[in-house]
Amino acid sequence: MLFYAIDIIGTFAFAISGVLVAMQKRMDPFGIFIIAFVTAVGGGTLRDVLIGRTPVGWMNDLNYVHAIGLAVVFAVIFRKKLNRLRKSLFLFDTIGLGVFTIIGVEKGISADLHPIICIALGTMSASFGGVIRDILCNEIPVIFRKEIYATACLVGGATFFALKYLGLEEDLIYIFTAAMVISIRLVVVKFKIQLPTIYQA
Amino acid sequence: MLFYAIDIIGTFAFAISGVLVAMQKRMDPFGIFIIAFVTAVGGGTLRDVLIGRTPVGWMNDLNYVHAIGLAVVFAVIFRKKLNRLRKSLFLFDTIGLGVFTIIGVEKGISADLHPIICIALGTMSASFGGVIRDILCNEIPVIFRKEIYATACLVGGATFFALKYLGLEEDLIYIFTAAMVISIRLVVVKFKIQLPTIYQA
Amino acid sequence: MLFYAIDIIGTFAFAISGVLVAMQKRMDPFGIFIIAFVTAVGGGTLRDVLIGRTPVGWMNDLNYVHAIGLAVVFAVIFRKKLNRLRKSLFLFDTIGLGVFTIIGVEKGISADLHPIICIALGTMSASFGGVIRDILCNEIPVIFRKEIYATACLVGGATFFALKYLGLEEDLIYIFTAAMVISIRLVVVKFKIQLPTIYQA
Numbered sequence: 175m176l177f178y179a180i181d182i183i184g185t186f187a188f189a190i191s192g193v194l195v196a197m198q199k200r201m202d203p204f205g206i207f208i209i210a211f212v213t214a215v216g217g218g219t220l221r222d223v224l225i226g227r228t229p230v231g232w233m234n235d236l237n238y239v240h241a242i243g244l245a246v247v248f249a250v251i252f253r254k255k256l257n258r259l260r261k262s263l264f265l266f267d268t269i270g271l272g273v274f275t276i277i278g279v280e281k282g283i284s285a286d287l288h289p290i291i292c293i294a295l296g297t298m299s300a301s302f303g304g305v306i307r308d309i310l311c312n313e314i315p316v317i318f319r320k321e322i323y324a325t326a327c328l329v330g331g332a333t334f335f336a337l338k339y340l341g342l343e344e345d346l347i348y349i350f351t352a353a354m355v356i357s358i359r360l361v362v363v364k365f366k367i368q369l370p371t372i373y374q375a
Numbered sequence: 376m377l378f379y380a381i382d383i384i385g386t387f388a389f390a391i392s393g394v395l396v397a398m399q400k401r402m403d404p405f406g407i408f409i410i411a412f413v414t415a416v417g418g419g420t421l422r423d424v425l426i427g428r429t430p431v432g433w434m435n436d437l438n439y440v441h442a443i444g445l446a447v448v449f450a451v452i453f454r455k456k457l458n459r460l461r462k463s464l465f466l467f468d469t470i471g472l473g474v475f476t477i478i479g480v481e482k483g484i485s486a487d488l489h490p491i492i493c494i495a496l497g498t499m500s501a502s503f504g505g506v507i508r509d510i511l512c513n514e515i516p517v518i519f520r521k522e523i524y525a526t527a528c529l530v531g532g533a534t535f536f537a538l539k540y541l542g543l544e545e546d547l548i549y550i551f552t553a554a555m556v557i558s559i560r561l562v563v564v565k566f567k568i569q570l571p572t573i574y575q576a
Numbered sequence: 577m578l579f580y581a582i583d584i585i586g587t588f589a590f591a592i593s594g595v596l597v598a599m600q601k602r603m604d605p606f607g608i609f610i611i612a613f614v615t616a617v618g619g620g621t622l623r624d625v626l627i628g629r630t631p632v633g634w635m636n637d638l639n640y641v642h643a644i645g646l647a648v649v650f651a652v653i654f655r656k657k658l659n660r661l662r663k664s665l666f667l668f669d670t671i672g673l674g675v676f677t678i679i680g681v682e683k684g685i686s687a688d689l690h691p692i693i694c695i696a697l698g699t700m701s702a703s704f705g706g707v708i709r710d711i712l713c714n715e716i717p718v719i720f721r722k723e724i725y726a727t728a729c730l731v732g733g734a735t736f737f738a739l740k741y742l743g744l745e746e747d748l749i750y751i752f753t754a755a756m757v758i759s760i761r762l763v764v765v766k767f768k769i770q771l772p773t774i775y776q777a
Binding site: 224226285288315319325371373 | 598599600601602603604605606607608610611621625628630631632635636638641652655711712713714
Binding site for chain 2: 196197198199200201202203204205206208209219223226228229230233234236239250253309310311312
């Protein structure tokens, strides 16, 4: 129940980050809604399609659609005041990152997939909404260039299976996994750590 | 039967609009065919994948492939004369928009989905081929920026369920839904109405 | 067995071509891995999703993941020496093109699809990983503009069904199909043949 509530709050936070990017690109209301939508549920949708869980998740639970609609209205109306909320939004986004990773890993486990694939699905759930957002906005995805974002999910996913292997209870696994993702993200943003880029001389 | 014929004519018209964009980008024949293809059936393909109706539609009915192939040959050969046909093409495209919306809504209903999701599927069927076309052409999708295109489908989809709720016969629902989509589109193009863009000051 | 080995080698070669493009775009290690991944398995993944074979192929066979991981490590470490390997890499890539085409055609046949759709699936398997790579790198896909790449797969797919119609044994069909794809690709690269671009005057 708490978990589901965090999931919806994470969806809301992801959608707002989508609205912000769409407004920078001067989109119209329809474009803003679609960008918010794919940012929020794009990663989970891709995951569901690849493992064959269809109709995809948001089609069977309108709360996601409502959370995204609310986020769009909220973000458009308060667009000049969102800067003051930057810290809260970042926090929600980061919590969402942790929760989405766990959800993705769990879907992989239900589909009987190998832990490595489950970790990939967790990372995809949490970070590929942003990839689709950037592609629709005609940008190279920011998480491919420098942001340590997906890396936090990868480490979180690995933590999940390490703890599971150690025989921890599910609740504790969830808490430690989310804490790992959230801590990494907080640390890298606080200290402005980026992955190095690699190029051919 | 008439419905199916209009579906194929709409596919043809959508494919031609794809060819025109691909030629502007100076693509080769293979690229032109692929852009025509995704413009024509990309929206319906995305819909089928998301609801799990696979193999996707065009794989089971070669008439779509034939209509697109014909459209490509036609548009390439008469590329210098297409301007004169602009009005007819626009009309076919607009009729296609109405029909594709209805088809998408119906697929959602067969999959037992909520009316809001069905309306989303109708809009996706009719307008996301153009989104995929624009992404493959390295542009921000035009319907996210200003074109009132998807909005016509959204209103059409809502009309569909309003009339269904009122207990109208299926045939009448189809006619009024298509008429709604087509009228909105004709009016906005005639009077050059655009959605406002929203940005952060 | 040999076929499977070639499949894995082709995956390795495709992944390296992805790494090279990602490094040109100055991506970070995560971005490089993802681009390598989609270049190598993106075409087959799209095919599996469209025909409904889920979970998609690479989720059930970790050898693909390993081959891609190895390719990334190899290509990043030896990035300054890859020019010397250009010919070997091109050869592997070309052999992969032939094998991936055959795999795609066969998946279409197992799904009971029409030969034309099977040829499309073969072409998609072999050449759409590069399309997704280019989109993620914010480029118009190179195979839509000039490269004769997909065309080789199309001709290869047609060869497959022509030989099948003539009643040849499966092994021979495979050999001749791959040989056709590989020969066309070698000839067009050797003589720098490109498809003409078409545009509206």
